[in-house]
Amino acid sequence: MEMLTPEEGRMAVKLARRAIEAALDGEQLVLPALPPIFGKNRGVFVTLKQHGQLRGCIGLPFPIKPLGEALREAAVSAALQDPRFPPVSTYEVADLDIEVTILTPPKPLECPPEQRPAYVEVGRHGLIVYGMGRSGLLLPQVPLEYNWNSREFLDHTCEKAGLPPGCWRRSSVSVLTFEGQIFEEEAV
Numbered sequence: 001m002e003m004l005t006p007e008e009g010r011m012a013v014k015l016a017r018r019a020i021e022a023a024l025d026g027e028q029l030v031l032p033a034l035p036p037i038f039g040k041n042r043g044v045f046v047t048l049k050q051h052g053q054l055r056g057c058i059g060l061p062f063p064i065k066p067l068g069e070a071l072r073e074a075a076v077s078a079a080l081q082d083p084r085f086p087p088v089s090t091y092e093v094a095d096l097d098i099e100v101t102i103l104t105p106p107k108p109l110e111c112p113p114e115q116r117p118a119y120v121e122v123g124r125h126g127l128i129v130y131g132m133g134r135s136g137l138l139l140p141q142v143p144l145e146y147n148w149n150s151r152e153f154l155d156h157t158c159e160k161a162g163l164p165p166g167c168w169r170r171s172s173v174s175v176l177t178f179e180g181q182i183f184e185e186e187a188v
Contacts, residue, residue: 001104008035009183012100015068016046016075017185020098023076024090031068038068043103043178045139046074048088048096055096056082061128061137061178063105071100100183101126101139106176113169119177120150126180127157131173136161140180 004012011034022029031038044067045059056078060070075098079088088096106128111119120127126140136157143153154175155165167173 002037002040003181004037004102004183008037009100009102009181011035011038012044012067012071012102013098013183013185015071016098016100017093017096019072019075020079020088020096021093023080024088024093029072031072034068038071039066041065042067042070043105044070044074045101045103045180046071046078047099047101047139048078049099050092050095050097055092056085056088057139058082059101059103061103061106063103067102098185101141101180102183104179106178109175109177113171113173113175116154116168116175117150120153120175122148122150122153124179125177127153128176128178129154129157129161129163129168129173130176131161131163131167131170134161134163136163140178141182 019029041063043061043063045057048056058077059074109116109119122143124140126138128135128137138157138160154168158165158167168175
């Protein structure tokens with residue numbers, strides 16, 4: 001997968017902020033001229049933090065839209081539609097720290113279910129768990145923030161899906177991995 005350059009990563013974060021500001025002004029951001037990579041279908045997540053605390057995180061895990069459009073959609077959704085939080089207000093925007101994670105296409109973890117912890121690389125892999133009509137996703141940076149090992153990471157991804165911890169041991173539950181390229185706003 002083609003990686004973004006540091007400059008393209010900075011552009012992605014600025015684009016996310018501009019999309020949020022436009023949405024709060026009742027407008028939809030018209031995408032500016034962007035490098036060609038922004039026209040390629042990519043999965044992306046936008047994470048919003050306020051004073052170090054999560055304030056919203058939504059994305060498109062699969063590469064179903066061009067990166068520029070996916071980024072705009074994820075940013076606005078993280079700010080206004082994350083069901084865990086009230087919508088971001090105009091007054092909060094200046095206090096938001098924005099993080100953009102560009103994803104590789106998710107792929108199934110190819111091993112017997114009981115061996116899954118050995119195949120999950122903490123700090124490299126993000127996880128998606130599917131089973132029993134539910135799904136949950138955690139980004140690669142999450143287990144590092146909480147100092148989880150691979151087994152705990154699998155358990156917490158199951159819980160994020162609304163499933164019991166340890167359900168990753170079942171062959172009826174699918175586990176997919178992906179990697180992420182993470183870009184954050186630079187301190188001003």
